[in-house]
Amino acid sequence: MITEKFYKLFLLTSSVLLLISCGDEDNKEDFPLQENDVKTYIKSLEKENGISYKEIKNLGAYIPSLCYTKTKDQNGKIHNPCYSCHTKGKIPNYINDSDLQPYYNFPKIMLKNPYTNLFTDKRQFVDNISDEEILSYIRKSNYFDTDGKIKLKKTLPKGWKGYIPDCYFNFDDEGFDIDPFKNEYTGWRAFRYYPFLGTFWPTNGSTDDVLIRLPKEFMQDENGNFNKEIYKINLAIVEALVKQKDIKTEALDERVVNLDLNKDGKLGIVTEVKYTWDVDPSSMTYVGKVGELLKEGKIHLAGGLFPEGTEFLHTVRYIDWDEEKDKPKLSNRLREVRYAIKKYWLSYADLHSIAEKELMETSDLGVNDFPKIETFGGNFETGMDNGLGWYYLGFIEDKEGNLRPQTNEETLFCMGCHGTIGATTDTIFSFPRKFEGSDKNSVLYGWGHWSQKDLSKVPEPIVEYLNFGKQYEYSFYLKNNNSGNEFRDNEEIIRKFFNNDGTIKEYMLQKLHADISILLYPSKERALTLDKAYRYIVENQSYIKGRAANVSSINATVNKEVEPKQSTGIDVPIVKY
Numbered sequence: 001m002i003t004e005k006f007y008k009l010f011l012l013t014s015s016v017l018l019l020i021s022c023g024d025e026d027n028k029e030d031f032p033l034q035e036n037d038v039k040t041y042i043k044s045l046e047k048e049n050g051i052s053y054k055e056i057k058n059l060g061a062y063i064p065s066l067c068y069t070k071t072k073d074q075n076g077k078i079h080n081p082c083y084s085c086h087t088k089g090k091i092p093n094y095i096n097d098s099d100l101q102p103y104y105n106f107p108k109i110m111l112k113n114p115y116t117n118l119f120t121d122k123r124q125f126v127d128n129i130s131d132e133e134i135l136s137y138i139r140k141s142n143y144f145d146t147d148g149k150i151k152l153k154k155t156l157p158k159g160w161k162g163y164i165p166d167c168y169f170n171f172d173d174e175g176f177d178i179d180p181f182k183n184e185y186t187g188w189r190a191f192r193y194y195p196f197l198g199t200f201w202p203t204n205g206s207t208d209d210v211l212i213r214l215p216k217e218f219m220q221d222e223n224g225n226f227n228k229e230i231y232k233i234n235l236a237i238v239e240a241l242v243k244q245k246d247i248k249t250e251a252l253d254e255r256v257v258n259l260d261l262n263k264d265g266k267l268g269i270v271t272e273v274k275y276t277w278d279v280d281p282s283s284m285t286y287v288g289k290v291g292e293l294l295k296e297g298k299i300h301l302a303g304g305l306f307p308e309g310t311e312f313l314h315t316v317r318y319i320d321w322d323e324e325k326d327k328p329k330l331s332n333r334l335r336e337v338r339y340a341i342k343k344y345w346l347s348y349a350d351l352h353s354i355a356e357k358e359l360m361e362t363s364d365l366g367v368n369d370f371p372k373i374e375t376f377g378g379n380f381e382t383g384m385d386n387g388l389g390w391y392y393l394g395f396i397e398d399k400e401g402n403l404r405p406q407t408n409e410e411t412l413f414c415m416g417c418h419g420t421i422g423a424t425t426d427t428i429f430s431f432p433r434k435f436e437g438s439d440k441n442s443v444l445y446g447w448g449h450w451s452q453k454d455l456s457k458v459p460e461p462i463v464e465y466l467n468f469g470k471q472y473e474y475s476f477y478l479k480n481n482n483s484g485n486e487f488r489d490n491e492e493i494i495r496k497f498f499n500n501d502g503t504i505k506e507y508m509l510q511k512l513h514a515d516i517s518i519l520l521y522p523s524k525e526r527a528l529t530l531d532k533a534y535r536y537i538v539e540n541q542s543y544i545k546g547r548a549a550n551v552s553s554i555n556a557t558v559n560k561e562v563e564p565k566q567s568t569g570i571d572v573p574i575v576k577y
Helices: 005-014 038-049 123-127 131-138 151-155 228-243 289-295 348-363 408-412 473-481 491-497 506-514 524-540
Strands: 176-179 184-190 207-213 247-253 269-273 311-322 327-342 377-379 383-385 390-397 403-405 462-465 469-472
Touching: 038 403, 123 524, 131 311, 131 327, 131 524, 184 228, 207 327, 228 247, 228 269, 311 524, 327 383, 327 524, 383 408, 390 408, 462 473, 469 473, 469 506, 473 506, 491 506
Parallel strands: none
Antiparallel strands: 176 184, 184 207, 207 311, 247 269, 311 327, 327 390, 377 383, 383 390, 390 403, 462 469
16 A cells, blocks of 8 residues: 655655645744643643553554444344445546455454444443533534634644644635634635445434645636635636546636636636546646646646645534524534645556555465555654555544544544545545535535535435446445444434334335435434443543444444454445446
């Protein structure tokens, strides 16, 4: 998975990240940071929380707990949630790891399940927390102070080399974030997307949001002045490239950049960007100042890939409850702040070589051989390098509920899902699943924050599989997993969508086709119960033992240990088209 160090260093030095992303300098000027240095700061966090920042007890922490699910139940019935991640990638994701569906193919040290929180009974802990107490807790922000300033900007020490949160979650009607103290755009833009299968449905434990930011040159005209229309156009071009298809967009003015985005031979207001890079790479370009950088070879453009300097911000939150609308909403308190930045460029040839190396390593394994433990460069401060151009890092709740940097092992947790699996596009899940509606009033308008418009009345997406053709995506998952999450412990979904004999309720699928929230949203009782269960993990600072918010032990559907190359019982892998 990991490219050679000298090759990476060459890529890094030639990377466009010599350019400074929007907001980096302001991060260090807005509010004075504490005087204590990084080492002192980390030591204090270790002592207060009983954790270690550098030590990694579980070298296989990049393998998620979800992979230990029992795919065969006590009646011999097969459940397959594995295809969600382990599938055939779309080029330039050359990974095809669908062969992981039929077997538990773990490194030797991972045969025993290290995620013991899955087997911890938290019922007494949950029962001791009232609804009022948990609501009071999750409604208090740990991201902002009482003056609306970002806490981590003040608490992170001087000399901190990693990302310092700079999003204010203060959105205009197009999803652009605005710094309320400067009345300036931060560059972050929230987008609306179809939540990924299983774990990321709110009914399974958390709410979340995702924002994207391109380097500042994507926001500027040729003279270096900020231009919102140019930024919107560049975001749309990136979206068409990443999705590798024509896309529907918000209204864009081609005349501002003198570029025919929809290829109709004239300039005007358009709501479509044509994808033509596959036919003629020179037919697509970025606009404004970044267009010149593209011509000079200082930044790259290719189908299925984000440009260097692209950032993503992903906050994971508790499930709050909107009493007036009687449905879930995002909490003010953040469970996690996850951040990714693309620091270096890999060509199609580079990515193909990485995939070939992965294939050779696995195909050469004998009957008694185990996959090797993957290694990753970087650390909790600057982020871990996934070997595919991206660095990932995050902040998570400490014992008292304040946000702290993740440890090395907690950061290693991110690497498996954002590494060499077939399901992602340039290692990203969310943006390729972005809505494409042009009308701001439409439920499918692609830009904006979930606090502005939620998932209610959003129709179910349709995707295509090699052996099954076009299918409603969430319905297909329910049918193949016979449950609503990997661990099959979401009794609420089971009662709602399945008959007593395990067959699916077809009339519920018809409702789901028209409104995904009837599946994705939990009841108030379930939402608050899951919030309470997660508090157990926070108070014990036991993230490395598993982050799933289960209440009871789920050993009935999760393996405590697996045999080498143990069969899952899945004979024919499900593969996306």
